[in-house]
Amino acid sequence: MCLGNICRSPAAEEVMRSVAEENGCGKKWEFDSAGTGRYHIGSLPDDRMRIHARRRGYELTHRCRQVCGEDFRHFDLIVGMDASNILNLRRMAPDIEGEEKIIPMSAFFSLATRYDHVPDPYYEGAEGFELVLDLLEDACRNLRDTICG
Numbered sequence: 178m179c180l181g182n183i184c185r186s187p188a189a190e191e192v193m194r195s196v197a198e199e200n201g202c203g204k205k206w207e208f209d210s211a212g213t214g215r216y217h218i219g220s221l222p223d224d225r226m227r228i229h230a231r232r233r234g235y236e237l238t239h240r241c242r243q244v245c246g247e248d249f250r251h252f253d254l255i256v257g258m259d260a261s262n263i264l265n266l267r268r269m270a271p272d273i274e275g276e277e278k279i280i281p282m283s284a285f286f287s288l289a290t291r292y293d294h295v296p297d298p299y300y301e302g303a304e305g306f307e308l309v310l311d312l313l314e315d316a317c318r319n320l321r322d323t324i325c326g
């Protein structure tokens with residue numbers, strides 16, 4: 178989950194799917210993304226995110242949608258990208274059980290010394306998008322190892 182659902186979370190969704198397939202546990206899990214905001218509903222991910230992701234072999238075809246109450250029932254984990262995102266998700270959770278499913282992506286970073294969140298790349302250049310992908314590839318592998326055993 179992120180704010181716009183056009184940069185970080187659609188990339189996370191596809192990176193997660195890809196790393197889960199790497200060790201054969203992809204079929205057991207459903208991965209989806211959504212945003213807390215509603216500015217870009219129905220849109221494909223940001224062109225810059227799609228281009229940087231494609232260079233690493235990820236095709237981003239997700240259509241932006243807003244987080245809904247059902248997400249907190251349907252999914253086992255709701256992974257947020259930064260502190261503001263986590264706060265907004267907590268506000269949107271329909272009940273305590275849903276709120277307990279929220280976890281920051283940074284909980285899965287191997288090296289949490291420099292970054293404690295996935296920085297919003299929207300107002301950044303190429304470096305920001307590459308950083309998002311670097312952090313997501315690291316975190317998603319660790320998340321996969323946690324859920325797939």
Ligand code: 4NP
Binds near residue numbers: 181
């Ligand atoms: P995201 O990035 O939360 O990673 O999808 C953003 C995309 C759009 C906006 C903000 C962040 N926006 O303000 O439109």
